[in-house]
Every structure is written in structure tokens, then in C-alpha cells.
Amino acid sequence: MKADIKLDAKIPEGPLAEKWDQYRFDLKLVNPANKKKFEIIVVGTGLAGASAAATLAELGYHVKNFCIQDSPRRAHSIAAQGGINAAKNYANDGDSVWRLFYDTIKGGDFRAREANVYRLAQVSCNIIDHCVAQGIPFARDYGGFLDNRSFGGAQVSRTFYAKGQTGQQLLLGAYSALMRQVSTGMVKMFPRREMMDLVLVDGKARGIVARNLISGEIETYEAHAVVLATGGYGNVFNLSTNAMASNVTAAFRAYKKGAYFANPCFTQIHPTCIPVHGTFQSKLTLMSESLRNDGRVWVPIKPGDKRLPGDIPESERDYYLENKYPSFGNLVPRDVASRNAKEQCDKGKGVGETGLAVYLDFTDAIKRDGKNVIAGKYGNLFEMYEKITGDNPYKTPMMIYPAVHYAMGGLWVDYNLMSTIPGLFVLGEANFSDHGANRLGASALMQGLADGYFVIPYTIGGYLAETTFSNVSASDSKEFKQGIEKVQKKIDKLLSVNGKRTVSEFHRELGLILWEHCGMSRNEEGLIKALSMVKALRHEFWKNVYVPGKGKDLNQSLENAGRVADFLEFGELMIIDAMARKESCGCHFNTAFQTEENEARRDDENFCHVAAWEYTGDDQKPNFHKESLVFENVELSQRSYK
Numbered sequence: 115m116k117a118d119i120k121l122d123a124k125i126p127e128g129p130l131a132e133k134w135d136q137y138r139f140d141l142k143l144v145n146p147a148n149k150k151k152f153e154i155i156v157v158g159t160g161l162a163g164a165s166a167a168a169t170l171a172e173l174g175y176h177v178k179n180f181c182i183q184d185s186p187r188r189a190h191s192i193a194a195q196g197g198i199n200a201a202k203n204y205a206n207d208g209d210s211v212w213r214l215f216y217d218t219i220k221g222g223d224f225r226a227r228e229a230n231v232y233r234l235a236q237v238s239c240n241i242i243d244h245c246v247a248q249g250i251p252f253a254r255d256y257g258g259f260l261d262n263r264s265f266g267g268a269q270v271s272r273t274f275y276a277k278g279q280t281g282q283q284l285l286l287g288a289y290s291a292l293m294r295q296v297s298t299g300m301v302k303m304f305p306r307r308e309m310m311d312l313v314l315v316d317g318k319a320r321g322i323v324a325r326n327l328i329s330g331e332i333e334t335y336e337a338h339a340v341v342l343a344t345g346g347y348g349n350v351f352n353l354s355t356n357a358m359a360s361n362v363t364a365a366f367r368a369y370k371k372g373a374y375f376a377n378p379c380f381t382q383i384h385p386t387c388i389p390v391h392g393t394f395q396s397k398l399t400l401m402s403e404s405l406r407n408d409g410r411v412w413v414p415i416k417p418g419d420k421r422l423p424g425d426i427p428e429s430e431r432d433y434y435l436e437n438k439y440p441s442f443g444n445l446v447p448r449d450v451a452s453r454n455a456k457e458q459c460d461k462g463k464g465v466g467e468t469g470l471a472v473y474l475d476f477t478d479a480i481k482r483d484g485k486n487v488i489a490g491k492y493g494n495l496f497e498m499y500e501k502i503t504g505d506n507p508y509k510t511p512m513m514i515y516p517a518v519h520y521a522m523g524g525l526w527v528d529y530n531l532m533s534t535i536p537g538l539f540v541l542g543e544a545n546f547s548d549h550g551a552n553r554l555g556a557s558a559l560m561q562g563l564a565d566g567y568f569v570i571p572y573t574i575g576g577y578l579a580e581t582t583f584s585n586v587s588a589s590d591s592k593e594f595k596q597g598i599e600k601v602q603k604k605i606d607k608l609l610s611v612n613g614k615r616t617v618s619e620f621h622r623e624l625g626l627i628l629w630e631h632c633g634m635s636r637n638e639e640g641l642i643k644a645l646s647m648v649k650a651l652r653h654e655f656w657k658n659v660y661v662p663g664k665g666k667d668l669n670q671s672l673e674n675a676g677r678v679a680d681f682l683e684f685g686e687l688m689i690i691d692a693m694a695r696k697e698s699c700g701c702h703f704n705t706a707f708q709t710e711e712n713e714a715r716r717d718d719e720n721f722c723h724v725a726a727w728e729y730t731g732d733d734q735k736p737n738f739h740k741e742s743l744v745f746e747n748v749e750l751s752q753r754s755y756k
């Protein structure tokens with residue numbers, strides 16, 4: 115393994131609390147007249163992409179904004195339920211920028227950059243003001259003030275929410291800002307386009323190749339910088355809580371063009387999802403972490419106890435999170451809650467038909483606060499649960515089990531959110547930046563909006579002001595023509611295999627391998643096995659996949675085939691990353707490295723770093739690069755939520 119290049123994260127000097135202010139002052143500016151001369155491509159219209167596109171246009175840049183969906187407002191962000199964190203301390207319960215920073219660093223098991231996380235905590239307060247000004251209908255208390263609730267890994271209430279539809283409301287705000295810029299002509303929208311490749315000119319990101327998903331035409335677009343806000347790769351596991359269209363394609367193809375991929379094995383498994391109920395299921399449903407504010411998690415004490423929950427007396431129940439972690443109780447971070455649920459089920463205490471579920475029980479909360487209060491907080495989530503399972507959670511406990519939910523890994527970016535390709539910026543879930551080895555609940559929306567509204571508008575200016583650009587034309591330059599040829603060749607290849615197995619079959623098999631060996635817990639032997647299984651599956655895919663239809667047409671099978679082809683390659687990268695990290699941290703739980711109490715045991719001497727992988731060619735081992743993490747402000751310690 116090589117560790118030859120020192121990745122420069124460009125972390126500013128100076129005291130932690132002053133870094134961002136000083137850095138913004140030091141960054142070169144583009145004057146208002148010159149901004150009009152620059153074009154920026156933003157791929158993605160989720161919270162990160164829409165907020166970036168709207169803000170950059172507001173500043174005076176010309177923006178081209180792309181998304182897969184028919185409308186920017188259908189991006190996956192719309193699904194976000196529980197809330198968004200901010201260090202406002204409105205609850206007056208001891209919160210502060212420092213505490214949000216510390217909770218995030220600790221929650222991520224000390225595998226995130228201090229400077230980025232502190233900046234995130236600082237701008238979290240601006241996000242709420244901005245969104246309130248946009249008219250986001252955050253929940254309010256009796257007196258009319260913004261209300262807060264708690265999320266995992268925190269002992270304060272700092273989560274702002276709009277019932278169980280926070281993502282939807284925030285996205286509508288960003289979308290309104292975006293549409294305003296569309297109407298002024300500063301943003302040109304390109305819905306139903308899928309980015310298939312990144313185009314580099316003189317080593318800089320200068321454009322993209324996209325497929326028009328309606329006509330099947332391959333199109334090219336040029337710009338002075340490209341911003342990827344293409345979301346997370348959780349669907350590599352096939353079953354996840356992510357939207358069906360969430361994928362790794364844009365990020366992975368940028369990786370193949372020289373952008374390093376950081377910590378790909380860091381995937382969040384969320385503890386409270388509706389359990390899998392059949393082989394041909396295509397999607398899993400999240401039950402928001404906010405429910406753990408009031409819901410109590412338990413299993414029967416006796417393994418194999420098949421009585422109905424109401425028939426099991428208190429004395430025969432194990433509220434295992436409350437018992438094991440009295441300080442944080444049901445609101446321990448997600449990695450901890452998930453592992454504990456798995457442990458209970460592995461001991462035979464799981465409930466429901468499959469035994470792969472635990473109870474989330476609202477009986478006490480309803481008794482204490484009344485049904486109306488509980489319905490006011492979680493009504494839409496309860497309805498969703500009942501529609502899917504047929505059970506009424508006001509009357510009987512929910513049954514929940516962990517499921518793949520979020521990607522902490524992503525393209526490596528520096529403090530400017532720029533990847534290792536000059537001019538390629540990466541925002542939101544698509545980058546690896548702020549959550550270390552485990553993201554705290556309600557922090558993804560915060561990060562996506564911080565990146566889009568408050569970070570990229572400054573840092574991209576620094577890049578544009580300092581860079582000289584040659585003239586390029588998407589219709590004439592050779593780099594774009596080569597891009598079209600490459601993309602067309604891949605599409606032709608997919609359509610010509612004409613094999614016997616569907617894309618979904620391959621995806622399902624890939625997901626099962628990864629879930630089993632690179633999911634909630636991992637070990638050396640399983641990872642070695644998984645690597646060869648995924649390799650073999652990938653080879654079979656290219657010999658035996660069947661993709662119906664034509665390229666120059668609306669063809670969802672073809673879209674899906676391209677995404678699964680990338681997942682197959684990406685799956686190998688995840689496994690390689692997991693094998694290289696010989697420690698446990700956050701979501702990466704290698705059974706060989708655990709404390710006596712079965713918690714993750716880090717190895718700070720050898721693994722206190724970000725692992726960034728460089729593509730070296732198909733079927734070649736990627737190069738390993740290490741960004742050492744330096745902790746100057748917090749002390750590394752064994753996480754404890756007891």
C-alpha cells in the first residue's frame with residue numbers, strides 16, 4: 115500500500131473559533147462585474163445542490179443545474195423526516211457552538227476534521243435564520259417560539275423540525291429560492307438529465323457529459339467549475355432507506371477521472387426502520403430517530419418469547435438501551451443503537467415473525483402526554499407505519515430493525531470543499547467531510563445547507579479568482595467529443611450483453627453480500643470472501659446481464675443498469691477500504707477490534723486518518739493516500755454514552 119502524497123486539506127491556521135472568519139477574509143474575491151463572466155455547473159437539486167445553485171446565482175454567477183428527477187423538488191432530500199440541528203440554544207439547556215462541535219466530533223468517533231466540524235457548528239445558526247426568513251414552517255411551541263427536540267448522541271434539544279417532514283419543507287424553501295433565479299435567467303434548469311462523466315481540460319473540471327433521460331441523447335455542457343451535490347451511495351446495498359434513484363454514478367465517474375474517494379466503508383446503518391419483509395422488496399422505510407425522544411426500545415428478556423407485546427409484563431422486558439446507557443438511554447448514536455439491536459436479535463430475543471426486530475413502544479408517552487400530543491409530534495410517521503405494516507402504533511409497539519441509511523464516505527474534499535481535481539467541488543452527502551465514522555441524527559440537512567448556502571459561495575470565488583482558464587466549447591473541444599464517445603461506448607456495451615439475468619437480480623445479490631460482510635459488523639475473513647464474490651458478480655454482470663430497450667429512448671432499465679454497474683465496482687472499493695482499516699470506529703465495526711463491553715475499539719496510533727483512494731485503472735488496486743487527522747482542541751477518548 116502506498117501513502118505517497120500528502121493530501122493538503124488547506125485547513126487555515128489560527129484558533130479554531132477564528133479560522134473560518136479569517137479564511138473568508140483572506141480568500142480572493144471576484145468582483146460583481148466579473149462574476150457574470152463565470153459559468154458554474156451544479157449537479158443535484160437536493161438540499162445541497164438547490165441551496166448552492168440558488169445562492170451562486172444570487173451572487174451573480176451563471177448556473178446550469180442538473181437533476182435526474184422531473185422536478186428539482188423531487189430530490190431525495192424531500193424524504194428527510196426528523197429535523198435539522200443548530201446550536202441556537204433556544205431551549206436554554208446548555209447548548210453552544212462548542213457543544214455541537216464536540217458532540218459531532220465524538221459522535222463520529224474522532225474520525226472527522228476539527229476545522230470543518232467547527233465551521234459547520236458555527237454556520238448552523240445562520241441556516242435556521244435563513245430558513246425562517248424563507249418561510250419554512252418549523253414547529254413552534256405554545257408561545258410561538260421555534261420548538262426543539264432531541265436526537266441521538268446529544269443531551270440537549272437542538273433539533274428544529276417540521277413534524278416528520280423537515281426535508282420536504284426545507285427543500286421547498288431552497289426550491290423557491292432556486293425558481294426565483296430560474297425566472298431571472300441566472301439558473302438554467304436541466305431536469306431529467308443524468309451526469310455520465312466529468313470533462314477535464316488542462317487538468318481542471320470544465321464540464322460534464324449527461325444523458326437526456328427522455329430522449330436518450332448524449333449531451334455536453336461546459337463551465338468554469340463543476341459542483342457535485344449528487345447525494346449518497348447507500349443503495350449500493352440494494353435495500354436502503356434512500357430514494358430509488360440515489361446512486362454513486364456521478365461521484366464514481368469523477369473518481370475514475372482523478373477525484374479521490376474517502377472512507378467508502380463508512381456507511382450508516384439506522385436503528386429504526388421497518389424490517390425487511392420479503393425477497394423482492396425494493397426499498398426500506400425509515401422511522402425517524404425523533405421517535406426515540408418518546409418511544410422506548412425493548413425486547414423480551416427470555417429468548418424465543420412469542421407472546422404479544424401487551425402480554426409481556428414489565429418485569430419480563432429488557433429496555434436494553436436505557437439499562438446499558440443510562441445517560442443517553444434510547445438516544446444513543448445510531449451506530450451504537452443498531453449494534454445493540456443486532457446483538458439482541460442474535461441472542462434470539464428479536465420479535466416479530468422473522469425474529470429480526472425490536473419494539474419501539476409509545477405506551478408510556480401516550481399515558482404521560484396524551485394521544486394528541488404524540489400525534490402532534492409524530493402523526494404522519496405513525497400513519498406511514500400503519501399504512502405499511504397494518505399495525506396501529508398508538509395501540510401496539512412499532513417493530514423496527516436497522517437498515518442502511520446514509521453514507522459518511524464520499525469524494526475527498528479540502529476545507530474549500532474542492533476535490534483532488536481542481537475546479538471540482540463536492541457538497542452534501544456526496545462528500546466525506548464532516549461526520550467522521552458516524553453521523554449524528556439531524557446533521558445531514560445541516561451539512562447540506564451549510565455547504566450550499568454558506569460555504570461554497572465563498573470558497574468557489576477564491577478558486578475562480580485565482581485560476582486562469584483556456585477557452586473551451588462543449589460542442590467543439592476534443593475533450594468533450596472524447597467524453598461522448600466513452601459514454602456511448604459504455605451504453606452500447608450494456609445493451610449488447612443480452613444475457614439472462616436482470617439488473618435487479620445482480621443488485622439484490624450485491625446488496626446481500628455487502629450487508630452480510632461489510633454491513634453492521636465486519637471481519638477479515640468475511641471481507642476477503644466478499645471481495646472475491648463481488649468481483650465474480652461483476653464479471654458475470656458484463657457477460658450475463660439483460661438490459662431491454664434502446665439507448666436513444668426513455669429507458670429506465672438502462673439507467674438502472676449503468677448505476678448498478680458502478681455500484682458493482684464501488685462495492686469492491688468499500689471492501690478494500692474496510693480491509694485496510696484495521697480498527698473499529700463508529701459504523702465500521704470489525705469484530706476483531708472491540709472492547710470488553712463490545713464497543714468499537716479505535717487504534718488512534720495507526721488509524722487516526724482519512725483514507726483517500728485513488729483510481730489506477732479497471733481491475734487494478736487503487737492507491738491509498740492518508741490524510742492524518744490532527745486533534746488540537748479535543749482530547750481523543752473512548753466514546754462513552756453510559
Ligand SMILES: Cc1cc2nc3c(=O)[nH]c(=O)nc-3n(C[C@H](O)[C@H](O)[C@H](O)COP(=O)(O)OP(=O)(O)OC[C@H]3O[C@@H](n4cnc5c(N)ncnc54)[C@H](O)[C@@H]3O)c2cc1C
Pocket residue numbers: 157158159160161162163180181182183186189190191192193194195196197198199280281307308309310343344345346355356357360361363364400402519520541542543544555556557558559560562
Ligand atoms: C428517509 C430519510 C430520512 C432522513 N431524515 C433526515 C433528517 O431528519 N435529518 C437529517 O439531517 N438528515 C436526514 N436524512 C439524510 C438526508 O436526507 C440526506 O443526507 C440529504 O438530504 C442529502 O442531500 P443532498 O443534497 O446531499 O443529496 P440528495 O437530496 O440525495 O440529492 C441528490 C441530487 O443529485 C441528483 N443526482 C444524483 N446523481 C445524479 C447524476 N448522475 N446526474 C444528475 N443528477 C444526479 C439527484 O437527482 C438529486 O437532485 C434522511 C435520509 C433518509 C433516507
